[in-house]
Amino acid sequence: MANKEWWQISPTELHLKLLEVHTDQEKTNQEVDFLESVSKLNNNSRILDIACGNGRHSLELARRGHKVFGFDYMHGILRTASVQELQNAYFTQADMAQFPYKDASFDLAISMWQSVGYFSTEEANEKVFSEVSRTLKPDGICIFQISNPLAVISKLLERGAIEKAGVLELHDTTSQKSTYFDIDTFRYKSVAKYEFDGKSYVTLHDMRYYTVPEMTELLKRNGLEVTGVLGSILKDKFSINTPFQIFVARKY
Numbered sequence: 001m002a003n004k005e006w007w008q009i010s011p012t013e014l015h016l017k018l019l020e021v022h023t024d025q026e027k028t029n030q031e032v033d034f035l036e037s038v039s040k041l042n043n044n045s046r047i048l049d050i051a052c053g054n055g056r057h058s059l060e061l062a063r064r065g066h067k068v069f070g071f072d073y074m075h076g077i078l079r080t081a082s083v084q085e086l087q088n089a090y091f092t093q094a095d096m097a098q099f100p101y102k103d104a105s106f107d108l109a110i111s112m113w114q115s116v117g118y119f120s121t122e123e124a125n126e127k128v129f130s131e132v133s134r135t136l137k138p139d140g141i142c143i144f145q146i147s148n149p150l151a152v153i154s155k156l157l158e159r160g161a162i163e164k165a166g167v168l169e170l171h172d173t174t175s176q177k178s179t180y181f182d183i184d185t186f187r188y189k190s191v192a193k194y195e196f197d198g199k200s201y202v203t204l205h206d207m208r209y210y211t212v213p214e215m216t217e218l219l220k221r222n223g224l225e226v227t228g229v230l231g232s233i234l235k236d237k238f239s240i241n242t243p244f245q246i247f248v249a250r251k252y
Contacts, residue, residue, distance in 0.1 A: 006204045007118055008095075012074050013195060016054065032060045032111060034233035035110060038248055039141045041066060045107040048099075048135060050128075051115035052078075062089035069186060070080045071100060097124060099131045106135055109142040116146055125208050129222040136251040142224060144247045148231075149186055149209035151238045156181055171239035186210070212238070215247055222251040 012130045035057070041047070043065050049058040050072030055078070061068045061085065064124070071094040072078050078091050094100045096118065109132050119125045132142050152169065156179065161170040169183040177195035186209045194201045226249045231242030238245050 001193055005119060006206050009071060010074075010203060011030060011201055013199075014196070017194070018195045023058075028056045029062050031112060031233050032057060032064070034235070035061070035143060036064070036106075038228075039108045039143065040171055041108060046105060048101065048106040048109040050099075050109060050111040050132070051096060051118075052091065053113075054078075055089065057110065057112055058089050058091070059086055062086045069101065069106070096128045096131065098127075099135050101135045103134055104137045104140075107140050109136055109140070111143070112145045112146045114145070114207070117210065119208075120206070122208070123203045126218060126222070129218050129224065133222040133224055133251055136224075142219075142247075142249050142251070144215070144249075145233075145244050146215070146247070147188075147209060148238075148240075148242055148245045149181075149188070149211060151243055152188065152209065153181060153183070154240065186214075212245060214247070219247065219249045223251055224231055225252050 035041075045066055047058075047061055047066055049055070049061075049068055049070035051070050052058050052192045053074075055070050055222040058068040065088070067088045069090045069091045069092070073095045075121065078093055092100050096115075111132075116128055117125055118127075125244045136142060156168050156170050157168055159172075161179070161181075163169075163183075165192040166182060166184050168179075168183065170179045172178070178191045180189040181187075182189075188205065188207050188209050190202055190205045192235065212229055219226055226247055228248040229237040230236065230246040230248070232244060233246070236242060
């Protein structure tokens, strides 16, 4: 691939360190409790974990007796999941442009912690929703947990972001992070520096954020009907201030 996406060149070791910082088993348990409560799972259910990372959701679902298939682009991250060798948890290296599974394979598809909008074009990003629809069984459920762009914009403005030619910019010298939000395209970009174990890393994020109407239309266009939009795994009502928007949809 001539021009790789940012996540295809992101350092695996940095990604793992950030997962350790931002997540723990208690949070994972709470998130899986939520997934079970809204998806009507049984022990015969087949679950797809999209961009599964180190497999924390897949592994916990498998511990609870579910059959889970996870895939991620980063092979090094997948190794941390695969070495645990849990029964009913299966991991594959792939990206979201083409899921490595047959049509109508799953009862539930999950995408947690902003794993959509990773591609640089609108067409490529929509392909993810098409693949979700293709691999779900009729009446199957999909759950997307994505960042709330309204809350992102609000926080940037509160922290003193300056608008330049339609782009909100915030340069934070304390956290060594520069953030950009294009209000025309709803693309979020950030460049951040991290220090772990004596090593320095510079990482880029460049993602498409979606509003509720946009997500609802994207899902509908790909045969997926939104049945609920929540603000958190505690089932708070979605609002401008909730950090996430969690879409629950059904394949019709």
